[in-house]
Amino acid sequence: MAVPPPEHPDFLWRNPEPKSSYDVVIVGGGGHGLTTAYYLAAHHGITNVAVVERGWLAGGNMARNTAIIRSNYLWDESAAIYEQSLKLWEQLPEELDYDFLFSQRGVLNLAHTLGDVRESRRRVEANRLNGVDAEWLSPEEVQDVCPIINTGDDIRYPIMGATYQPRAGIAKHDHVAWALARRCDELGVDLIQNCEVTGFLKDGNRVVGVETTQGRIHAGKVGLAAAGHSSQVAEMAGVRLPIQSHPLQALVSELFEPVHPTVVMSNHVHVYVSQAHKGELVLGAGIDQYVGYGQRGGFHVIEDQMAAAVELFPMFGRAHVLRTWGGVVDTTLDASPIISKTPVDQLYVNCGWGTGGFKGTPASGMTFAHTIAHDEPHPLNVPFSLERFETGFLIDEHGAAGVAH
Amino acid sequence: MADILFTQGPDELKRAPLAPLHRRLEEVSQPAPSTIRLAERPFTTQIGLRAVPDTAAHRSLAETLGVGLPDRVGEVTGDAADVAVLWLGPDEFLVVAPPNRSELVPLLQEALGAEPGQVVDLSANRTIIELGGSSARDVLDKGVPADLHPRVFPTGTAVTTTLGPAAVLLWRAAEENWWILPRVSFAEYTAQWLLDAVREHRLAAPDGVSDAVPDAVADPAPASAPDSREEAPWPATTA
Amino acid sequence: MMLIPCPHCGPRNETEFAYGGQAHVSHPEDPHALDDAAWARYLFYRENPKGLFAERWVHSAGCRRWFNAVRNTVTYEVQSVEPIGPRPPGGRPAESTTSEGGHA
Numbered sequence: 001m002a003v004p005p006p007e008h009p010d011f012l013w014r015n016p017e018p019k020s021s022y023d024v025v026i027v028g029g030g031g032h033g034l035t036t037a038y039y040l041a042a043h044h045g046i047t048n049v050a051v052v053e054r055g056w057l058a059g060g061n062m063a064r065n066t067a068i069i070r071s072n073y074l075w076d077e078s079a080a081i082y083e084q085s086l087k088l089w090e091q092l093p094e095e096l097d098y099d100f101l102f103s104q105r106g107v108l109n110l111a112h113t114l115g116d117v118r119e120s121r122r123r124v125e126a127n128r129l130n131g132v133d134a135e136w137l138s139p140e141e142v143q144d145v146c147p148i149i150n151t152g153d154d155i156r157y158p159i160m161g162a163t164y165q166p167r168a169g170i171a172k173h174d175h176v177a178w179a180l181a182r183r184c185d186e187l188g189v190d191l192i193q194n195c196e197v198t199g200f201l202k203d204g205n206r207v208v209g210v211e212t213t214q215g216r217i218h219a220g221k222v223g224l225a226a227a228g229h230s231s232q233v234a235e236m237a238g239v240r241l242p243i244q245s246h247p248l249q250a251l252v253s254e255l256f257e258p259v260h261p262t263v264v265m266s267n268h269v270h271v272y273v274s275q276a277h278k279g280e281l282v283l284g285a286g287i288d289q290y291v292g293y294g295q296r297g298g299f300h301v302i303e304d305q306m307a308a309a310v311e312l313f314p315m316f317g318r319a320h321v322l323r324t325w326g327g328v329v330d331t332t333l334d335a336s337p338i339i340s341k342t343p344v345d346q347l348y349v350n351c352g353w354g355t356g357g358f359k360g361t362p363a364s365g366m367t368f369a370h371t372i373a374h375d376e377p378h379p380l381n382v383p384f385s386l387e388r389f390e391t392g393f394l395i396d397e398h399g400a401a402g403v404a405h
Numbered sequence: 406m407a408d409i410l411f412t413q414g415p416d417e418l419k420r421a422p423l424a425p426l427h428r429r430l431e432e433v434s435q436p437a438p439s440t441i442r443l444a445e446r447p448f449t450t451q452i453g454l455r456a457v458p459d460t461a462a463h464r465s466l467a468e469t470l471g472v473g474l475p476d477r478v479g480e481v482t483g484d485a486a487d488v489a490v491l492w493l494g495p496d497e498f499l500v501v502a503p504p505n506r507s508e509l510v511p512l513l514q515e516a517l518g519a520e521p522g523q524v525v526d527l528s529a530n531r532t533i534i535e536l537g538g539s540s541a542r543d544v545l546d547k548g549v550p551a552d553l554h555p556r557v558f559p560t561g562t563a564v565t566t567t568l569g570p571a572a573v574l575l576w577r578a579a580e581e582n583w584w585i586l587p588r589v590s591f592a593e594y595t596a597q598w599l600l601d602a603v604r605e606h607r608l609a610a611p612d613g614v615s616d617a618v619p620d621a622v623a624d625p626a627p628a629s630a631p632d633s634r635e636e637a638p639w640p641a642t643t644a
Numbered sequence: 645m646m647l648i649p650c651p652h653c654g655p656r657n658e659t660e661f662a663y664g665g666q667a668h669v670s671h672p673e674d675p676h677a678l679d680d681a682a683w684a685r686y687l688f689y690r691e692n693p694k695g696l697f698a699e700r701w702v703h704s705a706g707c708r709r710w711f712n713a714v715r716n717t718v719t720y721e722v723q724s725v726e727p728i729g730p731r732p733p734g735g736r737p738a739e740s741t742t743s744e745g746g747h748a
């Protein structure tokens with residue numbers, strides 16, 4: 001269809017047996033675990049690292065997300081880390097020597113009510129103050145960016161404008177994982193699949209290793225990047241996390257000629273849509289309301305988002321749903337992540353990215369690697385500590401995080 | 406006692422919530438006997454009651470109404486044509502009576518007295534849309550998640566549920582006569598939903614009814630609100 | 645779509661219900677007596693078990709009553725329900741019975 005995928009490299013990574021000990025063990029081989037290992041090696045020269053993954057590499061949310069990348073978050077703390085992430089995305093294809101189809105096709109966040117308009121314009125101003133490219137578009141300008149969208153007033157919630165971030169976009173998430181895995185492997189990192197962490201080895205208040213389904217692995221330091229299972233894993237180490245794990249679903253249509261040039265998100269009617277390089281429409285919406293680890297959710301959630309999509313894009317009315325799936329996302333009460341030291345020495349946690357951690361993958365790994373290497377947070381993740389739930393310095397991004405992404 | 410004044414106001418000032426759609430509801434019900442009948446029954450007297458079973462309040466409300474209070478989900482006491490009581494929750498009930506029976510409100514309030522409980526005139530809260538005809542259940546099955554098979558939903562059953570996305574009370578008042586009680590702010594939506602949902606049953610009618618279907622039915626687009634209001638500026642039905 | 649057995653109305657579609665999170669978390673009797681850590685526990689920390697979970701639901705498009713359910717968060721099966729009340733419902737797994745910071 002639109003763009004033929006790049007040639008697949010012949011070789012990606014070894015499948016090593018775990019060694020008896022590493023300087024750092026990362027739990028979870030999703031995007032965040034991989035970038036953490038990559039930056040530990042690339043920025044901090046720590047290469048005696050293992051990433052232990054319960055299933056297959058990047059088979060969790062990394063394989064299930066809808067790959068939207070943007071940095072137009074409201075608060076200074078979030079804008080800083082997500083914008084850093086976007087800058088890293090801009091350089092990673094070259095740095096990793098892998099074309100993972102990072103496409104800066106822009107994102108529109110639609111406003112459908114006066115409240116939306118006020119909130120969106122405020123966010124545009126805040127973004128600009130933080131050096132994030134953001135514009136406020138009128139409905140006519142929205143139509144210019146995305147001609148197939150219905151900007152008429154014959155719908156229940158007509159479009160009253162939108163924020164636009166031109167540098168936002170999508171990437172091919174599985175290729176991102178392979179690019180990172182290949183480079184990690186080259187740098188000497190052991191990527192160990194089918195290796196579930198089942199417990200922790202402790203010496204007093206200090207973690208000294210992990211118990212796994214492939215045996216005991218000693219570790220100088222342990223970093224958790226287990227996304228939806230973060231609270232399960234942390235609990236084994238005696239650490240409680242303010243996380244609720246929810247199902248989040250997404251779906252794709254059959255392949256079409258390129259018709260949809262950008263990414264469109266609507267918090268209000270609750271749907272988001274992009275068109276992947278191969279040509280399928282990629283749609284998603286919000287979490288299922290209950291705690292769930294089943295990697296599936298209710299069909300009514302999909303039905304609702306389809307209704308919203310068809311109203312915004314009448315031409316999608318004849319498209320078919322080809323596949324639906326779900327992941328397990330780790331949500332916090334302020335819709336912001338936790339990248340933090342823990343009450344246990346040499347144990348670090350990176351979680352709470354919830355519905356929107358794909359875009360954060362590079363900066364998440366970069367700051368987490370720094371935190372692990374120095375036993376001190378990077379300036380960008382100081383605000384994202386576990387302590388914020390006690391100090392009350394929450395970073396409420398429900399507005400910008402809005403519809404799951 | 407503003408609520409009582411409201412339902413006791415002059416009849417000629419009353420306006421049925423679905424007045425703008427009465428003509429279209431009538432059209433889809435033609436010619437009689439049709440597989441589908443749609444009509445509004447506006448202005449019924451509706452009174453919300455709260456009283457915990459096995460308390461003095463519960464007993465005296467039941468006594469005053471003379472028909473008892475239902476004691477489980479789905480149950481309706483009394484008579485749809487006169488005073489009926491629907492179960493809303495373990496300690497919550499809705500009295501539905503013909504229009505202009507608001508004298509029941511002070512009667513029940515007096516019966517409740519100082520006991521813990523509640524008697525509230527809710528007549529303006531919901532209207533009733535009557536859906537009848539042999540295809541009625543097929544129409545409802547398209548949008549109601551509850552099981553409407555007579556085995557679980559015999560005549561005389563009423564539950565709170567949803568029709569499409571709208572919350573409604575659904576009451577099988579007679580074998581082929583379903584009363585749908587949306588809140589007034591959802592009434593137009595619910596009626597439009599039904600007008601749309603009955604279309605295929607109208608068109609499929611075996612007796613050649615489809616030929617006689619007037620334009621309004623053949624037109625799939627729901628009438629937009631302002632236009633339809635002009636069509637019927639004044640209620641066709643008053644109490 | 646889950647079929648949730650409301651204790652008052654019987655089994656109904658999930659779309660008629662809203663979720664209320666972990667059950668049996670009481671408001672601290674004397675909030676002023678809590679330090680920041682304990683207050684944070686009360687506000688932000690909830691059980692997140694993989695398996696049986698005692699949680700609250702409200703039958704919002706039905707009888708509008710809150711009730712407690714024990715539901716499996718992996719299979720999504722509802723194991724038991726009972727009307728709202730102070731007592732943890734039967735069959736509740738021992739490890740998730742501690743409500744955080746709530747009890748004075």
Ligand SMILES: Cc1cc2nc3c(=O)[nH]c(=O)nc-3n(C[C@H](O)[C@H](O)[C@H](O)COP(=O)(O)OP(=O)(O)OC[C@H]3O[C@@H](n4cnc5c(N)ncnc54)[C@H](O)[C@@H]3O)c2cc1C
Nearest residue numbers: 028030031032054060061062066068197327357358359405
């Ligand atoms: C449907 C859906 C759509 C999404 N869309 C977007 C989007 O458009 N944009 C965006 O920015 N974000 C999106 N996200 C969110 C994003 O996918 C996540 O925030 C992000 O992937 C989480 O980080 P991760 O890649 O490391 O997680 P995962 O890939 O889930 O990695 C965690 C890994 O830990 C492993 N693990 C768990 N327990 C153990 C154990 N005991 N031992 C060993 N390993 C273990 C798991 O198997 C898993 O592989 C979406 C998520 C979903 C589900």
Ligand SMILES: [Zn+2]
Nearest residue numbers: 650653703707
């Ligand atoms: Zn109920």
